[in-house]
Amino acid sequence: MKLLASDIDGTLYRNYFVSNDIKKFIDEFAKRNIxxxxxxxxxxxxxxxxxxxxxxxxxxILCNGAFVLDNNFKVILNKKFKKIYIKDILYNLYLMEKNTEIIASHEFEQIIHLPYEKIETFYARLPDQINSLNLKLPKNNNKFINYLKKKEDLSFEYNNNYIDIIPKNINKGMAVELIRKNLKIKREDTFAIGDSENDFSMFDVVENSFYINKKKVNSAKYNVSCFEELINHMIMEKK
Structure with missing residues (x-):
């Protein structure tokens, strides 16, 4: 049995759709593998x-590893952090950009910061613990990012102009490794593909890693231009 972990946006889902060739491959793969x-x-x-x-x-694997489900929506992993950890982050962000996008995730629900909603009102609506907080960075964000780096109780995943705040030491790779060990799949039979820095943790825990980028990184075994190149690799491997 083999295991393949794939990022969605920018990897599987490109130009706002998943190609039929990719869907066909995944349908067949998922019947006999993970x-x-x-x-x-x-x-x-x-x-x-x-x-x-x-x-x-x-x-x-959702919320960058904080919330993991099987295909029947059974919870495999549910990691959260206390909302008090992000109180000053929200207030500092609000001072810089009052109408920025903010979404908190708690298991199967999301809590969205409404337009012109006071930040204290949004904070009060949050449950005591959440899986992740996604926010759009302010325009002049260097100062804000440096401020976030001092927060030792949380982990941060950056993606263009957005940032995901998640529990400490949580990432996609940790969740992939959890699933692999639970199913007793050999590391030599593992694959992962992604296009962003938040996918590097997956590359660290699999044998065959594919990075959709021309830039070389130590954690990626192969550089590819699209998901279809991974498919070709796996087909050739069978021969």
Missing amino acids: FILATGRNFFNFLLFIKKEEIQYNYS
């Missing part, structure tokens, strides 16, 4: 993707 969708998306946005694209899968 296919994992690993994403920074929360459950709500993941569900939108699944319903639209009708992708077959065995496990989902």
